Amino acid sequence: MKRPRLSREAWIGLSLASTYLVFTAIFWAYPFFWLAKLSVTQWRFFDDPVFTGTRNLVLTVQDPQFLQALWNVLRFLAMYVPIAFGGALVVAFGLQHVGRGKAFVALCFLLSNVSSGVALSLVFTKIFSSTGPLNAVLFDLLGIRIPWTNHPTLAMLAIALVVAWKFVGYYGLILYSGLLTVPKEIYDAARLDRAGPLTRLVRITLPMINPQLMMVLVFAILVSFGLFTEPFLITGGGPADSTATPQMMIYETAFRRLQPSHAAMMSILVSAATYLLVLVARRLFERKVVLA
C-alpha cells in the first residue's frame, strides 16, 4: 500500500510545530526526565548517578525539617489568604469608585508587584526589626516592642504581610475585572428586594466573581509553595525553622549541602503537594457561574 505524500502545507506546518517540539524537548522534557532520574539516584555533581531506588524518598519523608517546611506553607497560607483576599477586595471595590485616572491608580497598585523581592525584603527587615521604626513608634505610644521577626508566629505573620503587600494590587486587579462582569441589574433587583450591602456582597458579588476568586486562590497557593526570597532574607528561616520553606530547603540541600538528588526528590514532592492542594481548593470552592 502506497503511503500518501505530505502536502507542502503539511511540511510547513510540521516544520513550524517542530520548533515548539524541539524547544519543549530541550527545556521541558529533558530537565523533567533528568529530575525524575536524579530523584532515584545518588549523585554529587561530579560522579555518575548511582541508582538508589526509594532512598531519597524515605530520607525526605523522614526529614523533620522538610516536614516542618511543608507545615510552614500551610501556616503561611492560613495567614496570607485572609490578608491577601481582604486587601485585594478593598483594592477592587476601591477601583470601582475611582473616577479619573483609573489606569494610573491601577498601575500604581502593580508597582509593588514588579518591585524586587530582595529590595522589599531589605526594607521590611529594617521596618520589622526589634529596634526598628515600627517598634520605636509602638514603644513611644504603648510602651511595648513586638518581636516581629523573632517569634515563630509573628515572624510568619510578618512574612505574610510583606508578600501580601507585594501581591494585593495584582490580585485586586483580577478581582476588579470580575466585578466589571457582574450585571448592574442584579444589584438593582436585590435593592428592590431590600437586600443590604452585606447580603449583596455575600449572596451576589462573591458568588458572581467566583472564577476570579478561584484564580487568586490558586495563585496564592502557588506563591506559598514557591516562597523563597522573603523568608530567606528577612528571617533566614528562623526562629527555630518556623519560617523555613520547601524552596529554601531545596536550594540549600542542592547547592549548599551538595545533595542534588535529595533536593530533586524534595522538589517532586513539593510539586505534588502543590497540585494536590490546588485540586482540593478547586473541589471545595469552585462554582460554575452562569448568567441566564
Place this chain on the structure above:
Amino acid sequence: MTARREVLQLALGGAALLAGCSSRRAEKRTDRIRLWVAPNEAEEGFWKIAVARWNGQGRGLPVSFTTIPTAGASEDTVLSALVAGTEPDLSTNIFSGFAVQLAALGQVENLAAMPGYAELVARRDMGAIVPGWTQSGQVCALPIYSSPTLLWWRTDLLEKHGFSAPPRTYDEVYAFCERYGVARSRYGMQVISGRGWADRWFDFISFYYAASNGAPYLEGGHALYDNAAGLQAAGFIDRMFRRGWTALDFDAEEPLVSGLAAGAVRGPWDVERFAKIYPETLARIAAGPIVSQTAGQGAGATFSDSKGVVIFKSSRVAREAFEFLSWVLGEEELNLLWLQRTGLSPARGDLLENPRFADYYRGNQIAQAYAEHVASAKPPALSEHTIDIQKIMTAKLVEPLMTGQRTPREALAEAAAATDQMLRVRA
C-alpha cells in the same frame, strides 16, 4: 522537493545550534596559570600588582587572573564552574568548610603533598595557623588571610560610664550594661550577630573559643561544645538577654553609630566599611578581646573568618600553580602589600614581631589588635556539614536562649545531641 530541502536545512541548522549549546568540558590550558580572586576592589588591586610582578620577572608559567564571576556567593560560582568544566587552576576566597566539601568531592589538590609545602609554611611562619586547616594530614586550602573577630567598643561611651578600657570579662560587661542600658531602648552590647548560618561564627563560636582558649567544638563527627566552656558562653548570652542588655536583633541600623549599643563583635573588614561610611564613629572605636569568664594573659582565642586558596584537581599545571602560590604567600614584601591594600592580616604568626610589618601596625591601633589575635584565632571546624552544624546551633542553642525557652544547660545539651544525630545520619 524544494520544501523538503528547506526542512532539511532547518533541521541541520537546528542540530548545529544544539551542538553548539551542548555541554562540553573546556580544554584545559597548559600555557598559563589561571587564577580567580575575590570580587572586591582591594583584593583585585593586590593581585593585579602581584601577577604583573610574577609575569614581569618570568619566574614561571605566566598567570592570568579574573575576579570570581559572581553576583552572589563565591561558593555557588565555583561549584557551577566545576560542573561546567570552566574552573580555573587556582581560586582564592574559599572558606575552610567549603574547601573540605570540595575535597570530599575529589575536586581539590592536597597542598600538603606539594613539593615545597613545608618550606612555604616555615617561610610564612604559619606553624600555629596551619593545624586549623589540616584534616587527616591533608590541607585542601591554604589561608591567605586570617580575620579574627573582636569586640568593638565606643570609647566615648565607655569613658562616660567609668570605663577606661574595653571590658575583658563577662562581669565587666555586666557592670557596664548596668550603667549604660536603658530598658528596651538602649543596650550594653550586640550579642547576636544575625540570622544566617554563618552568623553563629560571630557570636556563639567566638565566645566559645574565648572561653575554651581555642578548643575545638567538633571533632571526629562529635560535637564537643556541651562542656564547661560552652556553658560559660551560653550562660553569658542567656544573661544578656534575660537582663535586657541586648536586643533580639539590630537589623534596623548600625548600633555602634547611633549608640543603640556600645559594643559589638566585628571583623577587620568592618574597618574599611566604617572608614568609608562612618569615619567619625571609627575614630571613637577601640577593639577589645572577645570577653570570657576570666581575662587571660596575652591575646585570647577567638574565631577566625579566614579565606584560603585551592588548586583544582583538574588543573594540568598544579605544580606550577603551587610554585606561584608559594611565591605570593611567601614573599614578605607581597604580604605587606596585601596588608596595605586590603587591611586584612596575612595568615602568618609573626605580624607583630616582624619589623617588615611594624610600621603598618604602629600607626593603626585597631589593625594591631587584630594582628595580635591572628595566631590565636581559630577557623570553623573542618567539616563538610558546616551549614547543618551552624543551623542546629541557631535553632537549638542560640534562638532558645534569645527567647528564653531553654536554660543554657538544656539548650547546649539539645544542640550537641542534634549535631551528633545529624552527623550520624549524614555519615
